Amino acid sequence: MRKVIAGVLIGVMSIVLIGCGVTAKTIKQKTQNTRPDVFTEIKNDDSPAQGFVTLAIKANIKTPLEGYYLFESKDSMCGKQCYPFIINISGQAESWKVDGQKEILPSYDKDGKTSHDPEAGKGIKYVLEKKIQLRAGTHKVFLRLPNEDYFKELEVTLREGKTYTLEFKPIYKYKTQPTRIPAFKKGIKEYEVYLNNMHI
Numbered sequence: 001m002r003k004v005i006a007g008v009l010i011g012v013m014s015i016v017l018i019g020c021g022v023t024a025k026t027i028k029q030k031t032q033n034t035r036p037d038v039f040t041e042i043k044n045d046d047s048p049a050q051g052f053v054t055l056a057i058k059a060n061i062k063t064p065l066e067g068y069y070l071f072e073s074k075d076s077m078c079g080k081q082c083y084p085f086i087i088n089i090s091g092q093a094e095s096w097k098v099d100g101q102k103e104i105l106p107s108y109d110k111d112g113k114t115s116h117d118p119e120a121g122k123g124i125k126y127v128l129e130k131k132i133q134l135r136a137g138t139h140k141v142f143l144r145l146p147n148e149d150y151f152k153e154l155e156v157t158l159r160e161g162k163t164y165t166l167e168f169k170p171i172y173k174y175k176t177q178p179t180r181i182p183a184f185k186k187g188i189k190e191y192e193v194y195l196n197n198m199h200i
Contacts, residue, residue: 035091039134053136053158059085059128059143059168059191062103062119062184077147083126088142089134100124118172118182136160143168148188156195167194 039055048054066072066079077083082097103125109115119125136158144151158164173186182189193200 034093038090038092038139039132042131042133048133048161048163051135051160052133053160054163055132055134055158056163056165057087057128057130057132058165060126061145061148061170061188062123062125063100064123064185068185079124084146085128086144086146087130088144089132090139096128096130098126098128100126114179114181116179116181119184121183121185123184134158136162141166143191145188150188150190152191152193154193154200156200164196165194168192169194
């Protein structure tokens with residue numbers, strides 16, 4: 001009986017380890033640039049060229065100030081001057097580092113109750129805003145926050161001649177004291193994604 005249980009446990013552990021290995025391999029592949037010709041960063045608001053679309057990419061995150069976490073790693077980007085966002089679109093990867101701005105939002109509302117704003121409190125806000133031009137069609141988009149060990153993958157279909165905004169809105173993990181509400185100091189849980197203000 002013990003041998004059977006041990007065998008089952010080893011089998012389960014092997015599956016978990018294989019799954020982690022596949023995930024790590026996928027993440028590594030997605031953060032490497034395998035195609036340099038998928039998109040070009042642009043600065044203007046001109047209409048896209050024939051066969052192309054314009055895509056504005058927006059993402060943000062708020063982190064605590066540097067040194068907030070106990071035993072914080074010296075490699076942590078929380079509260080540092082720059083914060084990296086890695087974007088991969090159909091094989092072309094870019095690591096965009098964003099300068100942070102100190103942000104202090106009230107922790108209590110006008111009635112003295114705990115604010116339900118997930119970004120209430122003192123921290124550093126990082127806002128990514130990039131505009132690119134790429135060919136119309138269906139593209140796989142991969143977003144990674146290396147500091148948070150978080151990534152998200154999705155697929156978008158973009159029609160020729162159109163202008164789109166792809167926005168990643170952060171959902172934070174919950175704190176439990178004094179009220180159970182999302183709080184940026186607990187770290188990112190996931191991103192909700194919107195294409196031209198439509199949830200996808």
